Amino acid sequence: MKVVLINSPIFDRLETDMAGNEYLPPFGLGYLATKILENNWDVIILDVIQLGLNITQVIQRLYEIQPDVIGINIFSVNIPIVKIILESYLLKARLIVGGQCTKFIYDKIVKWNINNDLVVIIGEGDLIICDVIEDKVSEPPIYECDTRKVYQVDISSKYFSEDINNLTLNRGLLNENYVVNYYGLNERAIITSRGCIYNCAFCGAAKKLNQNSKIRLKNKINIIAEISDLLQENPTIQCIRILDDLFLRSSQSILGAIEIFNHFNVSWRAMAHIKTFQNTSEELFIQMKNSGCKELFIGIESGSDKIRHMINKSGTVDEIKNTTRKILKSGIDIKGYFIFGFPLESKSDMEMSLNVATSIYECSQNSDGNFRTSVFQFRPYHGTALFNEFVEPELELEYQENQILSTLVDRGHFNIQTKNYSQCDDKVLYEFICKTSKLGGHYD
Numbered sequence: 001m002k003v004v005l006i007n008s009p010i011f012d013r014l015e016t017d018m019a020g021n022e023y024l025p026p027f028g029l030g031y032l033a034t035k036i037l038e039n040n041w042d043v044i045i046l047d048v049i050q051l052g053l054n055i056t057q058v059i060q061r062l063y064e065i066q067p068d069v070i071g072i073n074i075f076s077v078n079i080p081i082v083k084i085i086l087e088s089y090l091l092k093a094r095l096i097v098g099g100q101c102t103k104f105i106y107d108k109i110v111k112w113n114i115n116n117d118l119v120v121i122i123g124e125g126d127l128i129i130c131d132v133i134e135d136k137v138s139e140p141p142i143y144e145c146d147t148r149k150v151y152q153v154d155i156s157s158k159y160f161s162e163d164i165n166n167l168t169l170n171r172g173l174l175n176e177n178y179v180v181n182y183y184g185l186n187e188r189a190i191i192t193s194r195g196c197i198y199n200c201a202f203c204g205a206a207k208k209l210n211q212n213s214k215i216r217l218k219n220k221i222n223i224i225a226e227i228s229d230l231l232q233e234n235p236t237i238q239c240i241r242i243l244d245d246l247f248l249r250s251s252q253s254i255l256g257a258i259e260i261f262n263h264f265n266v267s268w269r270a271m272a273h274i275k276t277f278q279n280t281s282e283e284l285f286i287q288m289k290n291s292g293c294k295e296l297f298i299g300i301e302s303g304s305d306k307i308r309h310m311i312n313k314s315g316t317v318d319e320i321k322n323t324t325r326k327i328l329k330s331g332i333d334i335k336g337y338f339i340f341g342f343p344l345e346s347k348s349d350m351e352m353s354l355n356v357a358t359s360i361y362e363c364s365q366n367s368d369g370n371f372r373t374s375v376f377q378f379r380p381y382h383g384t385a386l387f388n389e390f391v392e393p394e395l396e397l398e399y400q401e402n403q404i405l406s407t408l409v410d411r412g413h414f415n416i417q418t419k420n421y422s423q424c425d426d427k428v429l430y431e432f433i434c435k436t437s438k439l440g441g442h443y444d
Contacts, residue, residue: 001041003133004065005029006072008082009048012055023050024243025174027191028098029073032129033173039130045173055081059088069133071096076204076381077399079105087113096132098125100204103152104383110148123153123213124194126161154212164194164216171230183294185238185267188230192218193246198273200299201311201385202339202378209383217246223260231264239294242270248296249276254284258291267294274298274315277323285330295333298324303356304349307342311386317356324360328369336360336371340433341378343390345422350432361439372440375433377405379418390421405430 007026029045036043044065048058062070062085070093074082079101086095097109098121106120119132122142128151131137139157143150153159161167181187195215196205218226231237240261247270248254254276261268270293277285302308303317315323327334338353357373364371379399380387399418404426420426 001069001133002065002067003033003036003041003043003069003071004062004067005033005036005043005045006058006070006085007045007047007049008072008074008078008085009053009055009058010075010078010081012081012084023179024189025050025171025176026073027169027174027189027243028125029071030169030171030174031126031167032071034168034170035126035129036133037170037173041133043173045175047175050175055084055088058085062089063091066091067093069094069096071098071129073097074099074101074105074109076101077379079108079399083109083112086116086118090115092116094119094133094135096121096125096129098122101382106143106150110143110145110150115147117147118149120148120150121153122150123157124159124161125153126159126167128153128157128159131159152212155214156212160213161216165218165222181239181241181269183239183267185294186234186236187239187241187269188234188237189241189243190223190226190230191244192223192242193244196245197249198245198314199312200301202301202342202381204381204384206312206384208385215246220256220260224263227260227264227266231266237266239267239269240264242268245271245273248272251276251280251284254280254288257293258284258287261291261293264292267292269293269295269297271297271299274300274320274323277327278315278319280323280326282326282330285326285332289331293332295335296327297335297337299337300353300356301337301339302342302345302349303353304345307345307349307353310344311342317352320356321359321363324371325363325367328360328364328367328371331368333370333372334360334364336373338373338375338436339378340375340436341420341422341429343378343386343421345378345424347424347428350422350424350428354432354436357436357439364440370440373436375437377402377429377433378421380421405433 007029033043033045072082074097094117096119102120103122109120137151141149142152179187195213196207199206199208227240300320301313305317324334340350361371380391420429422429
């Protein structure tokens with residue numbers, strides 16, 4: 001049995017610089033590949049993002065490999081690309097599609113012009129993937145017609161992983177090299193949780209959208225063991241990046257993070273929500289700094305309380321300013337994420353966002369910590385609250401690169417848009433994105 005798992009491309013073009021300091025391994029495919037390998041089948045992860053392949057090259061690789069099974073992830077922004085890849089492969093193979101958006105678009109996927117068997121997996125595929133490959137899933141599909149099947153893995157399924165501490169990841173299957181991050185440090189990334197406790201209206205991982213799943217956390221022992229294994233395998237690693245939002249989710253988890261990284265002589269960077277640090281003392285921030293915390297990634301999104309309420313983003317503008325001030329004072333850097341172009345967003349709302357970003361940046365100039373931004377134009381994702389409210393149900397969205405914005409901010413691969421949903425014209429929108437982008441350092 002020969003299996004190829006594809007980390008699908010966002011654009012149909014060569015991307016020679018995609019494996020730079022912005023690259024993140026496809027951990028989801030890595031867990032699937034690990035299970036497949038444990039079943040003694042040949043498995044390859046064709047990481048199109050890492051390799052920078054276009055559609056033609058992906059299809060060519062598939063014809064060269066001639067796998068028995070092709071699995072591919074899919075996102076709201078690259079549905080047509082995945083469709084072309086699967087429809088273009090005419091040799092016999094079992095095709096498997098998975099991803100966050102499948103629960104909202106599987107009815108369209110099963111209608112694609114594909115002669116092969118096609119299976120869509122909604123939810124986590126770790127424990128069901130091998131049974132799907134062998135066509136011996138012991139639970140009924142939620143949809144079946146001819147050669148199409150759709151399976152849903154939720155908390156009621158025997159294939160749902162109750163304890164993610166029991167899942168193993170063979171990182172050798174990811175073909176990963178360490179990333180040289182923004183600071184010039186050799187870095188590896190890890191994930192310590194699944195699920196989300198927040199309800200951001202623009203995010204497909206929002207808690208309300210995933211009530212048939214649940215939050216699961218890795219314990220400290222396993223996290224320490226995972227980091228130890230990484231450092232033992234490659235002693236040149238200097239920094240660990242935690243990708244999930246829940247590693248730093250509460251005061252108790254902050255203490256846990258400090259305890260974990262006090263075991264190691266490495267720097268670390270992590271995602272965090274502004275509310276996590278609402279009651280955190282300056283002393284605790286200093287302890288974080290001393291444990292190696294180099295930078296926190298914080299989704300600020302908007303400086304307008306009106307917009308923050310609309311997108312279900314907890315935390316007020318005053319709380320953002322007060323908390324970021326304490327973080328920067330302790331010597332921990334902040335990378336703030338901002339989104340412009342939300343539905344109903346006015347020029348005044350955009351000015352508030354720029355003012356918040358500018359205020360944090362100015363604070364950093366008198367602090368030991370530095371501040372930089374990562375700024376995006378809003379784009380709706382299938383199934384999210386904003387998608388359901390502002391996108392016409394039958395409208396086929398065309399996600400494409402915003403060439404103008406890519407030129408203005410000198411960054412192409414994240415400037416994906418469908419249209420401008422705000423109350424401002426494009427020129428005003430791009431002006432605010434550009435101004436906010438230029439605060440602080442560069443992207444990664």
